[in-house]
Ligand SMILES: Cc1cc2nc3c(=O)[nH]c(=O)nc-3n(C[C@H](O)[C@H](O)[C@H](O)COP(=O)(O)OP(=O)(O)OC[C@H]3O[C@@H](n4cnc5c(N)ncnc54)[C@H](O)[C@@H]3O)c2cc1C
Ligand code: FES
């Protein structure tokens with residue numbers, strides 16, 4: 008890499024030094040100048056966590072070769088409110104409206120908002136949305152961010168008093184009051200350090216070799232050439248695990264790195280710790296792995312058939328977990344029905360796409376305590392599992408939870424912390440691993456795809472006499488949270504409806520797909536999608552209003568759920584009433600309406616972003632707005 | 637991972653051409669970098685190491701644009717944001733602001749050059765269809781026995797296929813030269829998975845000039861991208877409309893035809909469906925930009941019935 012020299016001004020200070028191998032402006036700012044408020048969420052120009060001003064124009068620093076900025080004036084998030092000065096109105100407004108949640112997108116968002124108002128101090132909401140279009144946030148849903156930019160705009164223009172940006176006065180009660188987050192100032196200023204921002208003296212960088220095969224036997228791994236490469240400190244494989252290998256939220260079926268065979272594309276096979284990430288990547292190419300491909304299984308239903316390829320020897324039927332729940336007598340219930348409605352619903356795999364890719368830093372401290380810093384959503388459990396894996400007593404294992412730049416369930420699995428611990432033990436140096444976005448997508452758990460077969464018996468008046476729900480979920484290659492997700496799906500399956508006779512079965516199944524794990528709702532979304540869709544279809548068949556069919560079946564205080572819980576209170580009646588009123592629902596069976604509905608697209612329905620606000624012409628009608636996903 | 641050994645930023649055309657003539661194998665010209673840098677990633681080209689990168693974005697002759705004799709000369713470093721921010725370009729290239737607003741985002745547009753977009757020659761590159769409607773030519777330069785030699789190639793001949801152009805290894809684009817069409821209404825339509833995703837599925841550009849009373853199509857220019865290996869002008873539709881009275885029925889009729897051209901390798905049915913709606917919307921939006929009233933959804937359905 009180049010040792011060409013670069014001279015530029017960063018946040019008002021002149022910097023003149025060799026590139027030291029930093030290929031992109033983002034690397035130079037983060038690694039050479041330690042300005043870690045600028046983040047790398049994707050490295051491909053998609054997310055905007057890396058936005059900085061170059062000669063007054065906002066750009067994505069992950070796409071800019073460092074030398075392109077030679078002679079330029081750079082401003083980063085740290086430069087917006089330099090040491091000793093107050094937060095800017097934009098930063099204060101983000102604090103005020105609660106626009107920062109996990110905070111990982113926030114420095115970039117603040118930069119984009121600042122740019123929008125510098126370019127056009129009078130930008131209206133459409134133009135603000137348009138100008139922030141290059142920045143993604145996975146937490147807030149954007150509303151609070153847009154609100155913050157509008158407040159900041161009006162304060163800067165003098166239309167609102169500066170006090171608008173200060174905390175609201177609260178009385179004795181916080182309920183109903185607008186309370187500012189205490190961690191927001193560090194996020195809006197780019198000061199909060201996430202795991203990937205942390206450095207330690209003498210730190211090594213890890214890169215991971217991943218499986219190109221979905222199902223294959225590992226015949227041999229030759230790491231000798233990689234180990235011989237200058238700058239490489241260690242190469243680890245499953246052979247380096249001193250204790251009992253295996254982790255998972257329920258069943259400990261996943262080794263730290265693939266052992267004997269690989270079970271999905273992207274599974275870790277070996278890892279290198281080296282002086283730089285670039286050297287570590289070069290070393291990966293020198294590791295020789297001999298595989299013997301095995302037939303794979305990619306469909307959960309097929310995986311349940313006799314004779315299907317077996318993913319784990321301990322589970323010859325590929326079953327991770329089956330949760331059956333029974334109530335009443337379903338056969339009698341169906342016999343009593345006037346109408347039986349059957350249907351199958353399927354949902355797909357979903358990636359969490361938290362803006363902070365997985366990252367961690369491990370070291371062995373002066374007392375020999377193996378310490379892992381990472382945005383783990385489950386540190387206590389990780390600590391216990393790791394102590395077994397590395398065969399150390401629990402008091403010699405420590406997990407520190409760094410700020411989580413979005414998790415949504417996706418950071419519950421210990422998919423990389425074990426490798427970091429092993430490398431730190433082997434080298435006795437701190438080791439850091441930062442996933443790329445692509446790596447995060449390929450290696451981390453996804454939401455369970457599900458296929459749900461529903462059968463429901465109803466009386467002509469809409470009352471449900473019986474329901475049976477059969478759900479097959481693709482758990483992927485490892486158990487992870489599958490068992491819990493199946494339990495939760497079974498518990499929430501029938502929704503808030505009082506059904507006398509029911510039969511629920513949820514199955515989590517091994518396949519050679521990317522593992523499925525925890526994801527917001529933990530199985531609830533899949534079954535609710537089926538239940539609520541099914542009720543709408545039943546309402547249509549019976550000529551009933553969709554709200555009405557729900558009212559006729561809803562639980563009430565005193566109802567017993569299918570898991571035999573007796574409810575003391577129940578709020579669904581109130582929820583239905585408010586939902587119906589607020590959406591201006593037009594009553595009637597789904598079939599009774601004409602082509603046009605007046606209850607959709609009302610004034611309180613959120614409209615999507617429209618493009619072209621900057622050159623919008625008079626006469627552009629609302630229905631001609633171009634929509635952006 | 638994107639890495640390189642040395643990075644040159646020539647300031648003059650001659651220096652740039654000399655650097656390009658000397659490019660070692662694996663060396664590359666770079667402008668905004670918005671194609672090259674993310675290309676060097678997993679899932680695309682993987683780790684790419686460039687022994688030399690020649691950055692042409694500071695070459696003095698590549699800056700800015702000129703208006704001369706009904707044509708605009710867009711020098712190689714004109715970036716997409718210029719089509720939005722520059723009032724002169726907006727007035728003279730009426731389809732370009734619409735194209736630019738759909739192109740990536742404000743930050744990428746500050747870097748992304750029109751020249752780089754054309755060289756990249758993706759079948760769905762957003763810049764090609766509107767530039768076709770503007771009758772663009774590409775000016776290419778190289779060193780020939782030490783002298784700067786230029787040739788001009790019509791854009792229709794410049795793009796040979798996906799990722800392929802007539803650009804020679806030692807050549808640079810110095811400018812894109814196209815019609816200046818003040819008074820025309822312009823539009824651009826695009827469907828993709830996300831606005832900031834690199835590739836459109838299908839895109840369409842239109843330019844329309846009407847008689848002073850707005851009743852007759854004096855000129856119509858249409859082009860489609862993403863429906864075949866190379867973007868193309870819809871000259872038959874243009875001929876069908878030119879000189880005719882503006883009517884919803886005629887526009888509806890014209891929009892049915894181009895769907896037959898869809899020759900992509902994937903999702904043909906979907907693309908055909910989209911193309912019809914697109915051509916119609918492209919003409920209507922361009923008419924509206926030229927000052928005509930915009931038909932509502934109901935009028936459209938009537939015209940098709
Ligand atoms: C997040 C994101 C969103 C994007 N969205 C879109 C989109 O909506 N629509 C779209 O069409 N594209 C899109 N792109 C692709 C890209 O931005 C465009 O193709 C851009 O115009 C490329 O220009 P550049 O200057 O950045 O090219 P570079 O990456 O610098 O170069 C591209 C190619 O052109 C060559 N080149 C550049 N200049 C010259 C020259 N003067 N002479 C000879 N060769 C030259 C280079 O060698 C290289 O082969 C997107 C990219 C990203 C990262
Ligand atoms: S846009 Fe640069 S890191 Fe995502």
Ligand code: FES
Pocket residue numbers: 106107108109110111112113143144145146147362412413
């Ligand atoms: S606050 Fe925006 S991604 Fe978390």
